[in-house]
Amino acid sequence: MYNPRFEKETFKKEVKHNVKTLYRKTIEEATPQQLFQAVSYAVKEVIIDDWIATQNQFKKDDPKIVYYMSMEFLMGRALGNNLINMTAYKEVKAALDEMGIDLNAIEDEEPDPALGNGGLGRLAACFLDSLATLGYAAYGCGIRYRYGMFKQKIENGYQVETPDNWLKEGNPFELRREEYAKEVRFGGNIRVEYDDSTNRTKFVQENYESVLAIPYDMPIVGYGNHHVNTLRIWDAKAITDFQLDSFDRGDYHKAVEQENLAKTIVEVLYPNDNHYAGKELRLKQQYFFISASIQAAITKYKKTHDDIHKLPEKVIFQMNDTHPTVAVAELMRILLDEEELGWNEAWDITTKTCAYTNHTIMAEALEKWPIDLFSRLLPRVYQIIQEIDRRFLIQVRERYPGNEEKVRKMAILYNGQVRMAHLAIVAGFSVNGVARLHTEILKNQELRDFYEMMPQKFNNKTNGITQRRFLMHGNPLLADWVTEKIGTKDWITDLSLMSGLKKYADDSKALAEFMDIKYKNKVRLAEYIRKHNGIEVDPRSIFDVQVKRLHEYKRQLLNILHVMYLYNQIKEHPEMSFFPRTFIFGAKASAGYIRAKEIIKLINSVADIVNNDRSINGKLKVVFIEDYRVSNAEIIFAAADVSEQISTASKEASGTGNMKFMLNGAPTLGTMDGANVEIVEEVGMENAFIFGLSSEEVINYENNGGYHPQDIYNSDPDIRKVVDQLINGTYSNGDHEMYRDLYNSLLCPKDGSKADMYFILKDFRAYAEAQKKVEEAYKDKERWAKMALLNTACCGKFTSDRTIQEYVDDIWHLDKVTVEI
Ligand code: 26W
The missing domain is CATH 3.40.50.2000 (Glycogen Phosphorylase B;)
Structure with a gap:
């Protein structure tokens, strides 16, 4: 055990004591928020000792x-994460259980x-x-x-x-x-x-x-x-x-x-x-x-x-x-x-x-x-x-x-x-980018003059994420399974050990277990969606997820236009085979970013029409998760089948959501942008769905005045239909103006900017084809399970532990401290 103060009876006493002194109440009388406070103060008590010990060690060293x-x-x-990192989560959960307190419910009280x-x-x-x-x-x-x-x-x-x-x-x-x-x-x-x-x-x-x-x-x-x-x-x-x-x-x-x-x-x-x-x-x-x-x-x-x-x-x-x-x-x-x-x-x-x-x-x-x-x-x-x-x-x-x-x-x-x-x-003395491609673009384009004059300052530090929060805390089922399969908990501080999962890539039993965990996590998310959105989604459908800030370069518009295209296809060819799909979005738009807000409205309008069309038998669902933030992100990553990373190549410096999906076993559907490039390098092209213009191609177009989206609009009737649906009232109750600005942004912007600056129509067909490949791959259960598992198995590079060690080795040169208790 990490600390005797987490010993069951001691900890229970401490919580009771806190409820009494903070609120003059018993456990039974306390509100959930008061219980959260009382438990947190009990945890803080333990943290403080280590905090003092660490500071003393600093003084010594x-x-x-x-x-x-x-x-x-x-x-x-903080509460759940602190318990995880003090290796006391399970003990504390058990102790609270005995008091009739549900730790998960208490955690939900924390803003x-x-x-x-x-x-x-x-x-x-x-x-x-x-x-x-x-x-x-x-x-x-x-x-x-x-x-x-x-x-x-x-x-x-x-x-x-x-x-x-x-x-x-x-x-x-x-x-x-x-x-x-x-x-x-x-x-x-x-x-x-x-x-x-x-x-x-x-x-x-x-x-x-x-x-x-x-x-x-x-x-x-x-x-x-x-x-x-x-x-x-x-x-x-x-x-x-x-x-x-x-x-x-x-x-x-x-x-x-x-x-x-x-x-x-x-x-x-x-x-x-x-x-x-x-x-x-x-x-x-x-x-x-x-x-x-x-x-x-x-x-x-x-x-x-x-x-x-x-x-x-x-x-x-x-x-x-x-x-x-x-x-x-x-x-x-x-x-x-x-x-x-x-x-x-x-x-x-x-x-x-x-x-x-x-x-x-x-x-x-x-x-x-x-x-x-x-x-x-x-x-x-x-x-x-x-x-x-x-x-x-x-x-x-x-x-x-x-x-x-x-x-x-x-x-x-x-x-x-x-x-x-x-x-x-x-x-x-150091200038770093956050993924290999990003750093190269800095050196060769944006900061070229500085690189030429002071090349020694430039270096790359590909981003990473912490597996403590995004696997241990967010996906406990998978975390336990990984420990069992690779026979050690050491992946918690050494993510390269995830490669020990590779040997299960052809083991049907292991694959079935892996997908069963995914299914349970999808059920958990489906419940969240029912509770918060009032929408029923089928956990057997493909959970296709794009969660990140709303920005034109991240191309949520490409995603929703493709959903509109699929809906048209299903309506036009009701007999065609189609694997049920749930498109999940989560995104905040900066309050003054009008066009981003229009895209949110469009997603919700499409959701309204599609989700309520009984003629399509629930084949297609669209969900916009309100108030996307770290706490619901943990649940979302765990439940994703497909990771949408579809930025215009060269624009996304790195991305870190892409890594969280990968860790949780969701293959990337994406462009060769940011850290996607390195993800594909680790997991293999065959275990991702890559499409679209390369960063060189995008930069080339940009340097030559853009491209002509009208040509695509004129020559591709499916695309034309979707784009026209922005202004023919299909998703706006007959209002032809509601999405006019989005339509114009693609074909003829009124603000003097280039038409389709983010190459949405240019990449549309390639995206639709990649989506088709996703569907084909998913239909083959075993093949999909293998892909998903290999994503988890190959994510070792993307821990922030590796990133930080590189900062330490190349830039910071810090000394390791061992806290003596
Ligand atoms: C001044 C307004 C403003 C506010 C925030 C300008 C720029 C920013 C940030 C730099 C934007 C940002 O969050 N960038 C993201 O950084 C991540 C971590 O490195 C990368 O993974 C993302 O690709 C990048 O968009």
Whole structure:
């Protein structure tokens, strides 16, 4: 047993005690939410001991620490995951059973901490899990948003956003740590002072507004190793609590303003994914958590080290996309103005501690702040960026004499804007992409000039996912089966052992067991769908699933147009053979992304028509799962037969959902994009369904002005019929305008963009053929089972444990810590 405090009677007593002291109730009287709180506090008690032990070990060993700086951490629920990682899930479940408490029901009381949008935020959460499991010292640094990702309701087919008040009942796992608060300053002006005695110029910020950043710590529990790292998320508070007497001093407005700034700064997560909106408040959020995090890291370092020059030996700041890249200038500011180093020394330290990960090549995602806004909000940081840029451009001109085109393309400050990606590349010692293909595209296309000038910085780190959450917790039946079949539990921390399943690929009994587990998971999902959507789906049908953020490049539109095509086929040829199919969608659209919202409405409209057409005998069902999030994702992945990964080639940097499906035995139906390429490499072409344009072909078309979708529309009557159904009222009660914009986007956009930018019609036939192959393969039960099993067996590479070890070996060079209990 992991810890004697999880011993049945001890733990039961603890829960009873908590219910009594927290709520003055007995177990029988407590509400499910109160039971969740009481159980969580009992679990936290145990975690705290390990947390303290880990910190003590850090003090002894003085390991190098990585600070993973991210605007987003999409953690998912903590209770079940913490129990899994403390290897106490089954014991605690049994103990609670004896008290008449159902652990699963209690887990459902926990709100999803949804402090992230999609892939980037969930990756950060998987990385924290792996860092703790591998025994490395790490802090996640982020923002404690008062409201996380909005809750999605579907009303009349439309997405409606409601606030995610995730802290309403209190978060039992967090610790407020007021004593580590840091001040963060905004605006004002910089007074330059010359100090004769030291011969130094001083830069003094005046007339600024400031807020107090208060850290909240959440434990990140490693698997079975007593290692507990920290996710530190910052709350904001006015620096002086509102004081009425300031009214008399004429500071009334300032006091109110500071109060408001503190309130608004951490109010809400921006729900944009892959789309830069240029909002001032977002820049405030970025500087707020970065300044606080870097100050805290430096304070911590200085407590036990006296030479700031050696900071790079003990500290790494990993910047999760461009959102935290103001970090490089903030670190420079602290080293120059507070540590009083010279420029060269400060630059040397900064460029050895900062590293940058790029997560997207979508042009509209690039953060470029207007200089007037940036310099007004962060005057001193801006001065430093000017100097970084000035010195960098000297180097560019040295390297490319007379080539002002290069200067224009590579400058950090250009055209009235601060280009955050350029800042990160110039100041970081490492620039990495998140899948092999993505990194190649960065090197050869998007960041070509930088790669040419500083090739040594560029490297690839193919993403990964944690099997602790997405197999052990999400799919316990399969997890137990895997353990039995390969004869060891060690896959939990060494996913390469999954290859031990390969020997069962031709074992009919094992295949039948594997598919029986899949079936049970499909029944579980079918129940979820009945309860939440009121739709009956047949678990014997093929569960074909596309769950991810809604974005045009991810091509949910291709998927639903194909469903419309299938429906037409079934109606036109009722006699044709057709294996029953359930198309499952889950996706949130950014609140301001109109076209994405139209696609959600279309999916729901198609669902309405198709699901209620009795003439097709339930052969086709379409389900849109409301409020897709980490907790229901775990159930969905476990139940999927087909993994839809159909982005326009070159657009999806990596994808991580694709890996979660693979782990759970769902073959990929996808394009040669992102990590799909590497998935196919591991599992074999014959165990996936690959279709469509390659990334080279897409990039080629793009460089030559696009293609002519009208030709396809004119020559392919099936496609024409489907496209016309967008505007002939078939799915809109006779309304010809409801989907006009989607129709136009394919053939003749009104906003001046290229027709069918994402090559939906171009790839349609290839997609339909690949779908046909899916059906053929599924009909052959044994063949399908083998494919599905081989996907699970070949997923070893895609654990985030492997990814993190590569970051450690190539970029971070951290020391392993063994926590002694
Ligand atoms: C400024 C607005 C904004 C917000 C979020 C721009 C960009 C983002 C993220 C970088 C988008 C994102 O989540 N990218 C995804 O990152 C995953 C983890 O690396 C990849 O697997 C996905 O392919 C990529 O889309």
